[in-house]
Amino acid sequence: MNGVTGRMGYRQHLLRSILAIRDDGGIPMPDGDRLVPVPILVGRDTAKVSAIAARHDIASWTTDLDTALSDDTAEVYFDAQITSVREKSVLAAIAAGKHIYVEKPTADTLDGALALARAAAAAGVRSGVVHDKLFLPGLLKLGRLIEGGFFGRVLSVRGDFGYWVFEGDWQPAQRPSWNYKAEEGGGIVVDMFAHWSYVLGELFGAVEAVTARAVTHIPHRWDEKGEAYEATADDAAYAIFELAGGVIAQFNSSWCTRVDREELLRIQVDGTHGSAVAGLTGCKVQHRSATPKPTWNPDVPNGEDFREQWAEVPDNQPAGNGFRAQWERFLREVRLGQDHPFDFLAGARGVQLANLGLESSARGARLTVPELVL
Structure with missing residues (x-):
């Protein structure tokens, strides 16, 4: 090891x-x-x-x-x-x-x-x-929903991942400094696009095209010794992945965001028959038969608690550490x-998708993902 x-x-x-x-x-x-x-x-x-x-x-x-x-x-x-x-x-x-x-x-x-x-x-x-990530309880439940035909035809997937990583000056950073140095293999695209590659590929369909924007929001950080350094790697990425079968996936990955959701990872899947929101451990669903009928009216305060209208997927199959x-x-x-x-x-x-994501960002272009063979 x-x-x-x-x-x-x-x-x-x-x-x-x-x-x-x-x-x-x-x-x-x-x-x-x-x-x-x-x-x-x-x-x-x-x-x-x-x-x-x-x-x-x-x-x-x-x-x-x-x-x-x-x-x-x-x-x-x-x-x-x-x-x-x-x-x-x-x-x-x-x-x-x-x-x-x-x-x-x-x-x-x-x-x-x-x-x-x-x-x-x-x-x-x-x-x-x-x-x-495929072995997380929340994603195992998502896989069970797919296998059981809960969604009907899947239309879209939306993922939010991340949290605030402190710069390292007034509070210690939670991640090592090499994560923010491109010359040492750092960057959130390199780190997270490999995850999105297999999560999307195994659950929803192979990624066929990518449009991404990778940015360095925090240009200066402090390392483990308290010394300032220039961040040369991206710390946030915003991507659209086009999947086999016409499914569209959008993923935000960021070490520069403050969390207002149940868990650090949130994936919403919308289908013709139902929707689901999965995290690391939990998963909630809303079937079309139980979908509310909201009306957009910006002049009247919203009186519905939309989060209360979802049902939890039970822990039918115990899952330990992924x-x-x-x-x-x-x-x-x-x-x-x-x-x-x-x-x-x-x-x-995963490496291919990360490389294409960085290239897409640099060129401002939508790039197709070629099939890999040995």
């Missing part, structure tokens, strides 16, 4: 996924056995990685990736490093014969992402890319010799 000294690598992947699986006795297998993961930690900072290992009773750690990759007992390599150094490390792991599971984006460029997919295919190793759920699926498939559906080619689609 490379990159677990970072916030996401530590909290979601090591602590809440791998160690939680270990402490719960492993993953149940079809033959009645249990698959128990044994992590080997890799990091650049000796003090940080050794402290994490000691804190969680992890026997093996190193600051040398080659040493970790030479361990024949380790079947899987995981990477949660910053994007700019991921490609080289993953290629080394593929050469060592490891199955690969990585955070997104898989590489800085589409060529790099496709190179990883081709290298993994040539080496015969299985690959997986984090698609955590990162852990995908880890369990990937590790189970590796042991059973099965391919993971969210592989390096799926990861490359």
